[in-house]
Amino acid sequence: MTQSIDRRSFLKLTGQALGAGALYQVGATWGTAPGGRAVLAALGRQNGEAPQPFSFVQLSDTHVGFQGPPDPLGTRAFELAVAQINALPRQPELILVTGDLTHDSDHPGESLARMRRFQAIAGRLRVKQLHCVPGEHDAGLDGGGLYRSVFGPSHYAFEHRGVHFIALDNVSLGQPDVGPEQLAWLRQDLARFALSTPIVVFTHRPLFDLKPEWEWYTGDGDQVMNLLAPFENVTVLYGHIHRNHVLEQGHARHFAARSLIFGFPDPATTGARKPLPFDPAAPFKDLGLRRVDLTRPGPEPVLDVTEVELRMAEYAGTVGSQQLLKGGDLP
Amino acid sequence: MTTRPAFAILALLALGPVARAQEPREIAITARRYAYDPPVVRLKRGERVTLVLTAVDVAHGLMCRPLRLKADLRPGVPVRVPLESREAGTFVAICNHFCGPGHSEMTMTFIVAGDAGVP
Numbered sequence: 001m002t003q004s005i006d007r008r009s010f011l012k013l014t015g016q017a018l019g020a021g022a023l024y025q026v027g028a029t030w031g032t033a034p035g036g037r038a039v040l041a042a043l044g045r046q047n048g049e050a051p052q053p054f055s056f057v058q059l060s061d062t063h064v065g066f067q068g069p070p071d072p073l074g075t076r077a078f079e080l081a082v083a084q085i086n087a088l089p090r091q092p093e094l095i096l097v098t099g100d101l102t103h104d105s106d107h108p109g110e111s112l113a114r115m116r117r118f119q120a121i122a123g124r125l126r127v128k129q130l131h132c133v134p135g136e137h138d139a140g141l142d143g144g145g146l147y148r149s150v151f152g153p154s155h156y157a158f159e160h161r162g163v164h165f166i167a168l169d170n171v172s173l174g175q176p177d178v179g180p181e182q183l184a185w186l187r188q189d190l191a192r193f194a195l196s197t198p199i200v201v202f203t204h205r206p207l208f209d210l211k212p213e214w215e216w217y218t219g220d221g222d223q224v225m226n227l228l229a230p231f232e233n234v235t236v237l238y239g240h241i242h243r244n245h246v247l248e249q250g251h252a253r254h255f256a257a258r259s260l261i262f263g264f265p266d267p268a269t270t271g272a273r274k275p276l277p278f279d280p281a282a283p284f285k286d287l288g289l290r291r292v293d294l295t296r297p298g299p300e301p302v303l304d305v306t307e308v309e310l311r312m313a314e315y316a317g318t319v320g321s322q323q324l325l326k327g328g329d330l331p
Numbered sequence: 332m333t334t335r336p337a338f339a340i341l342a343l344l345a346l347g348p349v350a351r352a353q354e355p356r357e358i359a360i361t362a363r364r365y366a367y368d369p370p371v372v373r374l375k376r377g378e379r380v381t382l383v384l385t386a387v388d389v390a391h392g393l394m395c396r397p398l399r400l401k402a403d404l405r406p407g408v409p410v411r412v413p414l415e416s417r418e419a420g421t422f423v424a425i426c427n428h429f430c431g432p433g434h435s436e437m438t439m440t441f442i443v444a445g446d447a448g449v450p
Contacts, residue, residue: 103432104431105432140428212394215427
């Protein structure tokens with residue numbers, strides 16, 4: 001009993017003072033939790049490699065190239081996030097970026113310039129393992145051709161310390177779909193793994209009907225989740241909605257990340273998908289982070305979710321906002 | 332036995348006007364960055380219509396879950412979509428094929444009136 005439940009809690013999400021994004025700690029409690037060592041050993045026997053504790057960061061929706069009333073600061077939040085990740089005393093091992101790296105443009109050559117700009121900022125990260133998926137603003141107009149020429153495949157999989165990571169592309173078809181070709185690939189990919197293998201899927205749009213009339217859905221997301229349903233421990237990370245959201249669905253948990261450009265409102269409280277207005281007194285207030293702590297490991301694990309607003313003493317208030325607009329150096 | 336085809340033809344001729352009367356009304360809608368024309372379509376509950384959708388510039392879509400409406404539009408290729416609403420109300424349909432910077436603003440509205448003509 002303890003064994004199966006501890007498998008479910010392999011992903012401990014711990015928010016750090018990143019200012020943006022979320023830091024995930026994988027299996028951090030297993031070494032000390034009751035039954036934890038036995039679970040690791042059992043998973044190692046079944047999967048070939050036992051998951052080992054490590055952490056990673058999810059960033060999302062940097063929209064490089066966007067500059068408008070909802071965020072006149074452009075890439076400042078993205079740059080700040082990079083600086084704060086670099087300042088972490090214990091560096092994460094991976095960075096996952098869940099789409100909309102750039103904002104689309106109709107001007108020839110501008111989309112490529114924005115992708116290069118993204119790479120230049122991300123290149124400042126001390127962590128060099130960067131794994132991206134496209135958003136519709138990166139890949140929706142040309143079927144993902146330019147994105148793939150710059151960043152490589154838009155769907156792929158890899159292993160890291162016993163965890164199987166799957167990047168899914170649900171934007172390149174233009175419509176919110178993964179598509180039959182990718183579904184066939186996913187079916188084949190999953191067939192190689194024991195059902196106890198911890199799986200992290202990262203993609204841009206939600207794989208469930210969160211708010212279809214706001215295009216917050218994936219048309220064939222249910223087929224993706226049906227393929228993942230037999231697996232005991234599935235975590236889906238996504239972006240697109242520019243706000244936090246957590247959904248538990250069978251063995252799977254879906255986590256949305258805040259953006260690094262502007263927030264969207266809660267669809268339950270408004271009928272219009274309009275970006276939240278920029279607040280000069282708190283320029284990054286909707287770009288904060290999510291902290292989730294596993295406070296009670298064991299048969300009935302409890303996850304505490306805490307929303308943490310970004311606070312920067314150096315740039316607090318309207319004066320600080322003006323300083324940022326003038327291009328002041330980030331701390 | 333030989334008279335049956337003649338009866339069948341006569342029956343079809345008699346039903347002709349009725350059949351024509353039941354043909355769904357056609358409603359032409361064009362899609363271009365970042366609007367539909369017309370932006371509002373009015374229907375009656377239970378009325379069967381055929382939407383004739385045409386994208387005139389780039390690929391677009393039209394999607395409305397409550398109306399079970401979904402269409403993928405390629406530039407210059409008309410797409411015929413049957414539509415029948417079983418309930419009255421106002422329904423917003425969105426472009427669900429990413430079409431550019433104004434994509435998220437591209438919507439249209441279906442207003443379905445009740446039996447008495449009151450939405």
